[in-house]
Amino acid sequence: MAIATINPFTGRTEQEFEPHDETEVDRRIAEAHAAFGALRATTFAQRAEWMRAAARLLEADAPQLARIITIEMGRPIKAARAEVLKCAKGLRYYADHAEEFLAPQPLADPSAVGASSAGTRYAPIGVVLAVMPWNYPLWQVLRFAGPALMAGNTGLLKHASNVPQAALYLGTLFERAGFPVGAFHTLLIPAADVERVLRDPRVKAATLTGSEPAGRSLAAIAGSEVKHVVLELGGSDPFVVMASADVARAASVAVTARNQNNGQSCIAAKRFIVHTDVYDEFTRLFTAGVAALAVGDPLEETTDVGPVATESGRDELEGQVADAVAKGATVLTGGVVPDRDGWFYEPTVLADVTPGMRLFLEEAFGPVATVYRVGDREEAARIANGTTFGLSSSVWTTDAEEEDWFVRNLDVGAVFVNGMTASYPELPFGGVKDSGVGRELAAAGIREFCNLQTVWKA
DSSP states (O other): OOSEEEETTTTEEEEEOOOOOHHHHHHHHHHHHHHHHHHTTSOHHHHHHHHHHHHHHHHHHHHHHHHHHHHHHOOOHHHHHHHHHHHHHHHHHHHHHHHHHTOOEEOSOGGGGTOSEEEEEEEEOOEEEEEOOSSSTTHHHHHHHHHHHHTTOEEEEEOOTTOHHHHHHHHHHHHHHTOOTTSEEEOOOOGGGHHHHHHSTTEEEEEEESOHHHHHHHHHHHHHTTOEEEEEOOOOEEEEEOTTSOHHHHHHHHHHHHHGGGGOOTTSEEEEEEEHHHHHHHHHHHHHHHHTOOBSOTTSTTOSBOOOSSHHHHHHHHHHHHHHHHTTOEEEEOOSOOSSSSSOOOOEEEEOOOTTSHHHHSOOOSSEEEEEEESSHHHHHHHHTOSSEESOOEEEOSOHHHHHHHHHHOOSSOOEESSOOOOOTTSOBOOEETTEESOBSHHHHHHTTEEEEEEEEO
């Protein structure tokens, strides 16, 4: 794939970028390595000052940044602005809490190990490679970069090839804020060059947000080099609605939970698993809400759903839906490619989806929802757990015992009760099974790329 801005609203290439050659990549790795030596010697207070400056830059640049996001990957402009501001909040969160999260932990009774004092401390590990996706072109990167730099590490960003302007902005942000030159560099390289960077001995670890195949490939390389990885991969999140739920509220939230970011979110609700007692009411309300979404120019403030980010992604959705319909699924709304320019797919709801269909197991990365009727919570959990993914989930019930039962029985990284899944700086984020390993955000996220060092003193 060329490194280029291709506007998904028009399908036209707006700007192309030359990839960095080996000499330039090596120069940037060397600068990141040198910057690590400088950054690790600074105090948390100094890093926090620079991090807050980066947050202020984001806020000042928000109008132009939001427009870049929308033009490069089609996110509605109002949501793009919200992403920028969320990033600023995330950077401030780590500026405020990094020192607390990485404070030394003394052993309460060092005499038990024959010492006068003993405990653990967190130390940065060095240069970390981040391989990031296009769907949240700022947030996915900065929720890694904020904690990584506050810990004293430095970063190299290999961003998705269709968001180069966002990548280049991020490559200068931290230096503009005062961090040492090379503390965070963008590498404009194709996916094929990632292996060479990861095998460089100056690069100590990697993080990837993206597809399961990409994650497996990166993990295999890192494993052969004995380097740590954090992987946040796909998701086919269940949205479970039980008989006691506030059905109107659940259906209203479900529309947003499925169609946020044009349906292109790993933590978007994708499979709606509804108790038979409320299935008809929920499905009616949900389908009406999806059908009412305003589809159009993502630069317009009134647009709810814009185009899918890539032509191949739109074609994949079309194929998944066609497969389901051919095998007996029922289209409740949508299910077509509209006759217009750009890579649009109508927001869609499908019923009667069965195990022989691709959508039963595959992630639909776009505005396509599937609904399932179930008779009890055991059947709901069986369908919810019946994929290889285990990222997050949403459960709607007013029965406290039932809430607890689902929390204990869903094989996922997170359970949101009576609300839609979201990522917050204050809470760990990540999945199980094929949805990945490791955690981002909160205290867990900053500790992922640290050496937990034991210190014992006689």
